[in-house]
Amino acid sequence: MNVSAVAAVTSCWxxxxxxxxxxxxxxxxGAVQGPGAIDHYTRLGMSPSFDVDxxxxxxxxxxxxxxxxxxxxxxxxxxxxxxxxLQATALNEAYETLKDPLKRAAYLLGLRGHPVDLTAxxxxxxxxxxxxxxxxxxxxxxxxxxxxxxKLAMGNxxxxxxxxxxxxxxxxxxxxxxxxxxxxxxxxxVKLAEEARAKKSRVIRTP
Amino acid sequence: xxxxxxxxxxxxxxxxxxxGLAVGIDLGTTNSVVALARDGAAEVLRDRDGGGLVPSVVxxxxxxxxxxxxxxxxxxxEQPDHVVSSVKRLMGRGTEDLKTLAGTxxxxxxxxxxxGMVRLAxxxxxxxxxxxxxxxxxxxxxxxxxxxxxxxxxxxxxVPAYFDDGARTATKDAARLxxxxxxxxxxxxxxxxxxxxxxxxSEGLYAVFDLGGGTFDVSILxxxxxVFQVRATGGDSxxxxxxxxxxxxxxxxxxxxxxxxxxxxxxxxxxxxxxxxRVAKECLSGRQDGEWVIEVDGKPxxxxxxxxxxxxxxxxxxxxxxxxxxxxxxxxxIEVADIxxxxxxxxxxxxxxxxRKVKEIFGREPLSxxxxxxxxxxxxxxxxxxxxxxxxxxxxxxTPLSLGIETxxxxxxxxxxRNTPIPVAMAQEFTTYQDGQTAMSIHVVQGEREMxxxxxxxxxxxxxxxxxxxxxxxRIRVTFTVDADGLLTVSASEATTGxxxxxxxxxxxxxxxxxxxxMLRDSLVHAKDDMTSRLFAETVVEARRSVLAxxxxxxxxxxxLSDAERxxxxxxxxxxxxxxxSNDRDAVTAAMESLEAATKIFAERRMDRGIRSALAGxxxxxxxxxxxx
Ligand SMILES: [Zn+2]
Numbered sequence: 001m002n003v004s005a006v007a008a009v010t011s012c013w014x015x016x017x018x019x020x021x022x023x024x025x026x027x028x029x030g031a032v033q034g035p036g037a038i039d040h041y042t043r044l045g046m047s048p049s050f051d052v053d054x055x056x057x058x059x060x061x062x063x064x065x066x067x068x069x070x071x072x073x074x075x076x077x078x079x080x081x082x083x084x085x086l087q088a089t090a091l092n093e094a095y096e097t098l099k100d101p102l103k104r105a106a107y108l109l110g111l112r113g114h115p116v117d118l119t120a121x122x123x124x125x126x127x128x129x130x131x132x133x134x135x136x137x138x139x140x141x142x143x144x145x146x147x148x149x150x151k152l153a154m155g156n157x158x159x160x161x162x163x164x165x166x167x168x169x170x171x172x173x174x175x176x177x178x179x180x181x182x183x184x185x186x187x188x189x190v191k192l193a194e195e196a197r198a199k200k201s202r203v204i205r206t207p
Numbered sequence: 208x209x210x211x212x213x214x215x216x217x218x219x220x221x222x223x224x225x226x227g228l229a230v231g232i233d234l235g236t237t238n239s240v241v242a243l244a245r246d247g248a249a250e251v252l253r254d255r256d257g258g259g260l261v262p263s264v265v266x267x268x269x270x271x272x273x274x275x276x277x278x279x280x281x282x283x284x285e286q287p288d289h290v291v292s293s294v295k296r297l298m299g300r301g302t303e304d305l306k307t308l309a310g311t312x313x314x315x316x317x318x319x320x321x322x323g324m325v326r327l328a329x330x331x332x333x334x335x336x337x338x339x340x341x342x343x344x345x346x347x348x349x350x351x352x353x354x355x356x357x358x359x360x361x362x363x364x365x366v367p368a369y370f371d372d373g374a375r376t377a378t379k380d381a382a383r384l385x386x387x388x389x390x391x392x393x394x395x396x397x398x399x400x401x402x403x404x405x406x407x408x409s410e411g412l413y414a415v416f417d418l419g420g421g422t423f424d425v426s427i428l429x430x431x432x433x434v435f436q437v438r439a440t441g442g443d444s445x446x447x448x449x450x451x452x453x454x455x456x457x458x459x460x461x462x463x464x465x466x467x468x469x470x471x472x473x474x475x476x477x478x479x480x481x482x483x484x485r486v487a488k489e490c491l492s493g494r495q496d497g498e499w500v501i502e503v504d505g506k507p508x509x510x511x512x513x514x515x516x517x518x519x520x521x522x523x524x525x526x527x528x529x530x531x532x533x534x535x536x537x538x539x540x541i542e543v544a545d546i547x548x549x550x551x552x553x554x555x556x557x558x559x560x561x562x563r564k565v566k567e568i569f570g571r572e573p574l575s576x577x578x579x580x581x582x583x584x585x586x587x588x589x590x591x592x593x594x595x596x597x598x599x600x601x602x603x604x605x606t607p608l609s610l611g612i613e614t615x616x617x618x619x620x621x622x623x624x625r626n627t628p629i630p631v632a633m634a635q636e637f638t639t640y641q642d643g644q645t646a647m648s649i650h651v652v653q654g655e656r657e658m659x660x661x662x663x664x665x666x667x668x669x670x671x672x673x674x675x676x677x678x679x680x681x682r683i684r685v686t687f688t689v690d691a692d693g694l695l696t697v698s699a700s701e702a703t704t705g706x707x708x709x710x711x712x713x714x715x716x717x718x719x720x721x722x723x724x725x726m727l728r729d730s731l732v733h734a735k736d737d738m739t740s741r742l743f744a745e746t747v748v749e750a751r752r753s754v755l756a757x758x759x760x761x762x763x764x765x766x767x768l769s770d771a772e773r774x775x776x777x778x779x780x781x782x783x784x785x786x787x788x789s790n791d792r793d794a795v796t797a798a799m800e801s802l803e804a805a806t807k808i809f810a811e812r813r814m815d816r817g818i819r820s821a822l823a824g825x826x827x828x829x830x831x832x833x834x835x836x
Binding site: 008009011012014015016017018019028029030031062065066069070071072074075076077078079080085088089092093095096197201 | 390391431434533534537590593594595597599601602603627628629630631632688690691745748749752753755756757759760762763764806809810813814816817818821
């Protein structure tokens with residue numbers, strides 16, 4: 001744990017006494033507190049890195065949900081129920097973001113002050129990436145057998161993994177421009193993987 | 208209700224013994240089951256003959272008497288227009304929906320009721336599906352109370368995973384009418400997994416194949432050390448054993464018509480043919496062939512049917528389940544080979560055809576060591592105990608259907624995609640498309656299709672008071688919140704001005720609060736008492752929490768108080784205890800206000816001390832950081 005974490009103090013809604021702003025429960029009266037504005041990594045007790053151990057992430061997520069999920073508060077007061085729902089919602093958002101490499105990369109870039117917009121569906125302004133994606137899409141469109149689609153999907157899959165390795169290296173080298181560039185490339189690779197999966201089931205269903 | 212007076216400082220946590228029992232209820236299309244769990248073991252509550260299934264059939268007599276279950280089912284043939292069955296198929300449905308369902312439903316609808324919720328014409332009365340379901344729930348509640356000799360006031364009620372928001376809300380409303388507080392709505396396949404997982408301490412990925420009378424669900428879950436995490440769910444809320452009954456009944460009627468000629472079929476004859484078809488279907492699960500009798504126009508006719516022919520009739524319906532299973536496996540991002548077991552749920556999974564199909568889809572023999580008719584109620588009862596007494600298990604479920612809003616050109620913009628873990632809150636920004644536009648109509652829909660008219664309409668509302676701006680300048684943020692019951696709330700705000708509106712999504716096919724209040728008045732003789740005691744119970748929970756919080760604070764910081772101040776607080780606590788014992792909600796509220804006033808100074812001093820001690824350990828820069836947050 002980061003000892004120098006800011007020990008900001010707020011008032012516990014239940015006993016009205018002092019409570020650390022990031023505390024989940026009041027140390028005096030035990031009441032659950034609101035989720036607070038902390039980043040996804042801190043929320044799940046993970047260090048802010050692109051390299052995330054998915055098993056550890058899931059263990060942390062389950063551990064926090066075990067204590068904060070609304071099912072633990074079914075017999076409690078209305079306010080405690082509402083706060084636990086906010087806590088569980090925040091945990092879900094954090095977990096869904098960090099377990100997905102693409103979302104995690106974009107989120108970490110935001111945290112490091114170098115945001116990328118993944119929702120923008122504008123043109124690819126990287127010529128090389130544009131050409132590559134057009135070629136792959138054509139190949140997928142022309143594929144007619146499950147084997148052809150599977151081969152393309154497998155090739156794409158290994159590129160996804162390679163791209164993630166490069167993103168990791170870029171983050172570790174502190175090269176955020178490169179990490180952002182690769183994150184956008186990852187976005188297109190993931191999209192292609194989804195299209196390949198959809199095409200695969202179409203090809204199988206209509207032999 | 209009786210409350211004991213406690214010495215100050217001894218106020219206990221709310222006692223479970225003060226409350227009635229909490230049961231698990233599987234409110235099914237064809238049959239319902241109620242179960243109760245104690246110490247982690249659930250027991251189905253049975254009738255004198257040992258039967259756990261209560262047919263979801265209600266008989267309404269002319270004198271107003273209501274009978275539920277076997278006795279009502281017996282009346283189905285005698286007084287078909289006084290009996291309602293399969294009402295679950297209508298939960299949360301609007302009159303518009305019935306055009307697509309017409310002909311497949313054993314109901315006479317009140318056609319006068321135009322738009323809004325479906326209404327049934329039964330025994331000269333007009334009833335909503337919510338009221339009929341409430342009658343079933345009330346019968347289950349009474350069954351449990353008779354079996355246990357204690358009052359039952361809370362329940363976990365299961366719903367098909369694929370139920371939309373309207374059907375979930377309708378189920379919750381029905382429980383309220385029946386005098387049951389819903390602890391949680393749990394998805395049927397998830398409840399079944401809970402019943403299995405705890406018994407078998409299974410780990411890994413499991414599929415739950417749930418084919419009931421009127422609904423089909425399939426869920427992929429990961430089970431691990433008491434955690435049940437739903438990865439993906441899918442289904443069809445209008446596909447079930449009922450459809451097979453209809454196919455068989457139509458086959459019998461067609462055979463009859465070929466011999467005796469076409470005649471108009473009365474409601475009673477149709478219900479009798481359906482009853483014969485159901486018996487035939489059930490018999491043919493154990494036998495290869497048989498002969499059944501239907502009666503039309505006073506003339507009985509005999510119909511032979513083999514299992515092979517029955518399976519041909521059923522095949523189109525069962526094939527649909529296969530396509531849904533494959534889509535859900537794909538949604539879960541897994542391969543069939545990753546699945547370690549398949550759990551069968553629902554009476555329709557007794558059919559050998561269904562079992563063969565499941566084996567074909569998943570490539571393995573399905574598990575069915577818990578009675579498929581009772582497994583859901585068992586899981587619900589376990590969850591009811593977990594929620595009231597406590598437990599280490601954790602259910603993490605997902606939204607079954609995407610939620611979105613209508614945008615230009617009737618296109619749906621998804622805000623929450625299907626299979627998102629709940630509870631969840633997601634927001635999307637929209638803008639105005641006309642200069643000076645000051646209001647925006649927001650249409651909330653649920654479903655996977657791209658066009659609005661192919662999705663289910665949940666609610667419409669208008670956000671007003673948008674400042675006069677050029678087209679595209681306003682920033683309207685629409686936030687969807689789905690709680691742990693799978694119920695949706697939508698709020699919208701305009702970012703530049705903060706104009707905000709919140710709607711609980713009830714409208715399109717639901718009951719209004721006024722209708723609900725009127726039904727509560729009509730259906731519960733003690734509705735007012737019931738409401739009052741529920742509100743009182745909530746206030747007591749809140750009051751006890753306050754007292755415990757103050758007592759905890761006194762333990763650590765009592766040195767901040769003078770003797771006189773301390774005494775004031777002790778007296779205020781005593782007053783809260785007395786007010787609780789007096790059974791008077793207003794008195795409790797007043798006593799809590801006094802307690803709050805008596806502890807105000809105490810709270811201020813505690814905050815001062817807390818901030819001072821935090822400061823003592825901090826440098827000036829860190830303080831700036833802290834204040835800047
Ligand atoms: Zn506190």
